[in-house]
Amino acid sequence: DTAVSQTPKYLVTQMGNDKSIKCEQNLGHDTMYWYKQDSKKFLKIMFSYNNKELIINETVPNRFSPKSPDKAHLNLHINSLELGDSAVYFCASTGGVPTGELFFGEGSRLTVL
């Protein structure tokens, strides 16, 4: 069983479209994250949710809206996609830091044309 799963793995879309990436974890963790890895391979946190509540919201355009219907799911919705949104998006979860570890999904590669 995959601990943190993301769908879709690949997403190709046109500028201006709206798209969503889904994330589910079956580890019973309270905290989930979205990270973005750009073409230069820098990994940067976007959002953190703890028990369905937003904890961290880094400087991310408000076109990006995370939604957590329950603590096992954290979805990422992106409106009005731009070329610069092309990246790999990783979902992660943890039972608690700093003493615990983060579990990452395999990533969702978004390409905006």
Added chain:
Amino acid sequence: DAKTTQPNSMESNEEEPVHLPCNHSTISGTDYIHWYRQLPSQGPEYVIHGLTSNVNNRMASLAIAEDRKSSTLILHRATLRDAAVYYCILLGNYGGSQGNLIFGKGTKLSVKP
């Protein structure tokens, strides 16, 4: 979260030990030292973490300097599968609030057969 400094790249031969250094001279007393790695086309993967004492697990060992201003990740016998980017990250204990992993550039480890 305090900053870390790692070499951009390192090379190793298969089945030899690898010592990956990390400097964190501004570490605070409550910062944990975490190591993650990212294999090509995969999400980051937890390797090991520690606070003050050296740590061992099935993947690696973590040697922490007495003053905690540096640490070394030790892979005892490198395999081709260990070729990855290794990230050294400091994570503070915020007493209940959820910190986030701040990824630097990491060290790209190449393993030669």
